[in-house]
Amino acid sequence: MDDHKPGGDREDAIHSEFPELYEELNSLPVTVEAVSFDGRRIETEHRTFERTIIRVRGQGVTGFGEDVTRSREAHERLREEGLALPTGDWTIGTFSDALDADSNILTQTAPRDAPEYLRWAIESAVLDLALKQSGRSLASVLDSTYEPMAFVVSLQLGDSQHIRPVNRFLDADSDIEFKIDVPDTPSDELLSALSDTGAVRILDLKAQYGSDVGAPTDPDLYRQLFETFPDALIEDPAVTDTTRPVLDEYADRVSWDAPITGVESIRNLPWEPTALNIKPCRSGTLESLCRILEYGLQHDLELYGGGMFELDAGRAHSQALASLFYPNGPNDLAPPAYHTYQADKSYPSSPLEPPAQPTGIGWYSR
16 A cells, blocks of 8 residues: 655644644643543434443542443443552553553453554543643643534434434434445435435445344445445445455545554555544554544545444543534534434534533533
């Protein structure tokens, strides 16, 4: 894969606005005294989601993180047994080093299919704590400003083959836009009706999840999606001998989500990407996330935020990052009110305005 070399002026501008992101954060001091865990659960039309809120305390303030691990058993064990986090005086960098040095910290409870999710929940909570202890927000440390954040609503249509879930949100807000999980064997009528709304920004094939989820690996379907939705990104396709010719033709509209865990994973994509879905929990560490953001900005990639059905602090932290780095992207970061539909519910509109007095990572106050 050939590396795209951006112009020097572009790189200078980026480093002027966000100079060495991790270096700006890793020296922040933080005092960790205690940690506690609190459960969250929500039932949607399609499944039940378990989440755990991590509270890290020190010097009279609390930093928050959110574990988006899929396993209900892992959440229950974490809440019951807790974790022995390193306590005392640290910097963001040395605390992360302490987590690296003790491999047992993230394996004290039930086995996890993605330990990086818990790692991010801890590191984000500690960063949130450090910022609050210093009396600063993430934006102020980066010498930046939170901007209004545009968002799209993520929807699963299931096997219904109709767009009722889309229309009911459009009835409430005609300007709302969507990220749609492409269902198995979608009908021509369904795709045409979705296209006619003019509101679909992303179509997610979920072919990179390594399981049976996602749309079929069908080059004819892929071409139909690109042609029927000429302005939409197509996320996480399967790259095979049969789909590759179609994907090569539309490579500038392909986006990647599940494979993105660090800069090396970006370099290992089948071709240099145009767009990336940024999910902090996939990175695990703050340093890895910062390197991804730097790479994306330096290579002029289209970045946008992705959600993992966060119910609390995790969603707010991702909204804050989107507000700083890609506020106008098709951010799959709608407020948690959108997780379930109720006809008489009031839903926030896009873009979300930043808080008047942000604390910690921002977009969140306790």
